[in-house]
Amino acid sequence: MDRTEQTREWMSALVDGQLRDVEFSQAMQRVADDAEALRAWRDYQAIGDALRSGDRACGGASSEFLQKLQAQLAAQPLPQREAPLTSFEAVNAAPPAANDGRWKIAAGFASVAALAALTWNVVAPTATSTAPQMAATPATVIPVAVTEPPRGNMVRDPSLDKLLAAHRQLGSATVLQQPAGFLRNATFEGAGR
């Protein structure tokens, strides 16, 4: 077997992953020394593609492409072994995506906070609508409900009813954080005292 034939035989075995240890080193040395090795490698890759893909095979590699690349590779530093990264990170270190783990945690906290605020708004007024709640009522409300108790029969102010109905909120609470019904009752009961 002459040198050229030996080179091509090694390349055939290399295509199939059959070269190891000394033979692999010898073949790679031949790739560095002898252009015939690259030719054989290109031929065998093209033949394999054609056999597997038929007329949709891509054809042989271009020598012009390789020569242009060789010039660019010569200007590159040798690749170094580093911590593994994904291919995407290798290409472009992009900012974390919206479904990144940190954003998921932040979104979870935001959801819990929103739920707590909603629960407080809905539950807190009814749960604490006892006598101490009256003491906590803003001072601007108290004169309306307490300082002018009606004498005798209560005369309901229709405009007040209309106003309360228009501003009824969740759980019958008003913007004053008190049930609208409680306000009416307080006014009425005040008359009896």
Add this chain to the structure above:
Amino acid sequence: MTPKPPAPAPSPTDTDLMLVERTVAGDQKAYELLVIKYQRRIERLIGRMVRDTDLVQDIAQETFIRAYRALGQFRGDAQFYTWLYRIAVNTAKKALVDLKRDPVVSESALRGGDDEDETSGVENELTSAETPETVLAAKEIAATVNSAMEALPDELRQAVTLREIEGLSYEEIAEVMNCPIGTVRSRIFRAREAISAKVKPLLENQSGKRW
């Protein structure tokens, strides 16, 4: 003492990893083997994303440069082509963003059209990496390879078919053909040489003569 079982034979995928390791150790020629192996597939992949033939070449060059720079991070957890594929897609997207152009097709379409999936509709379309001339040349190469296969002696044709089309290892082929592994290696080499003799003029014509 029981004899140590022989190490399993490496596969072509192992060859890629060996070539990567060799490149990282400083052998640029090893990387050139990977470039020759995957150049056309990468060009075809990029050609599904961009229309400009010159741009396809530039992006393919950039893909191999970026892959070379990042080669130290490739550990062989995935196949080399899978890793290279992602770099090519991201490089093409970045190039299109830089040029403020939209990709011709979405990545989902690309995924369906990967070389592993031969049934994709996208696969059958002419990409910008291909011209009518290159398509014709590919058809000629395929026809020549097939006719060369027909002309092979039975044992050579069977060996190369089991290897290239059925994907059997040399050990499996040796078992099927009831012959030593060395004979399998020799038959496959001789089959490739016979086919190569017929197809080489077409390959030289298509890909340039200065090899």
